[in-house]
Amino acid sequence: MELLTLPEFAAAAAEAVRASGAAPDNRQAKxxxxxxxxxxxxxxxxLPRPGNRGRALTFGRTHLVRLxxxxxxxxxxxxxxxxxxxxxxxxxxxxxxxxxxxxxxMPAGLGDPEPxxxxxxxxxxxxxAVPETVSAGPPAPTVTRLQAVRLSDSVTLLVDGPLxxxxxxRRAAAPLLDLLANPGKESR
Numbered sequence: 001m002e003l004l005t006l007p008e009f010a011a012a013a014a015e016a017v018r019a020s021g022a023a024p025d026n027r028q029a030k031x032x033x034x035x036x037x038x039x040x041x042x043x044x045x046x047l048p049r050p051g052n053r054g055r056a057l058t059f060g061r062t063h064l065v066r067l068x069x070x071x072x073x074x075x076x077x078x079x080x081x082x083x084x085x086x087x088x089x090x091x092x093x094x095x096x097x098x099x100x101x102x103x104x105x106m107p108a109g110l111g112d113p114e115p116x117x118x119x120x121x122x123x124x125x126x127x128x129a130v131p132e133t134v135s136a137g138p139p140a141p142t143v144t145r146l147q148a149v150r151l152s153d154s155v156t157l158l159v160d161g162p163l164x165x166x167x168x169x170r171r172a173a174a175p176l177l178d179l180l181a182n183p184g185k186e187s188r
């Protein structure tokens with residue numbers, strides 16, 4: 001099983017895009033993939049994470065097929081977000097059919113690297129997943145009866161539950177409101 005380093009992969013991808021006729025002819029997308037584009041597509045989650053051989057990144061058949069499919073979809077005028085959505089719903093066989101790389105353009109013996117473990121934040125998952133090393137903690141308190149108390153033109157206090165004495169609240173907040181209204185003034 002052969003794997004390609006980033007420079008080798010970029011060159012093979014450029015040849016596969018040309019040979020398959022997948023080069024987009026619009027000016028919004030570069031027709032020939034380069035190393036920087038490969039890195040960008042990987043960071044966006046359009047390409048799977050590469051493998052590693054020492055410090056070198058390694059790419060395989062799946063990477064090449066997906067990159068050619070991306071270029072073909074760009075040629076149809078799809079944005080990268082639309083392409084990511086479409087590819088996410090496709091099987092490997094459908095992506096392969098979409099790429100339609102001629103046999104002569106696919107490097108002989110090209111396999112796939114061992115999948116690297118995906119970190120929790122890959123492809124935007126950071127906001128959807130809690131890292132394994134961090135406890136989720138206690139559940140957030142439930143809001144029961146949210147009420148707003150206007151303290152000044154620019155400050156509104158939100159209180160969950162019964163309101164305390166409003167006048168006492170405003171007196172207690174007066175130093176803070178004064179500081180907000182006069183940020184250069186030192187409090188005593």
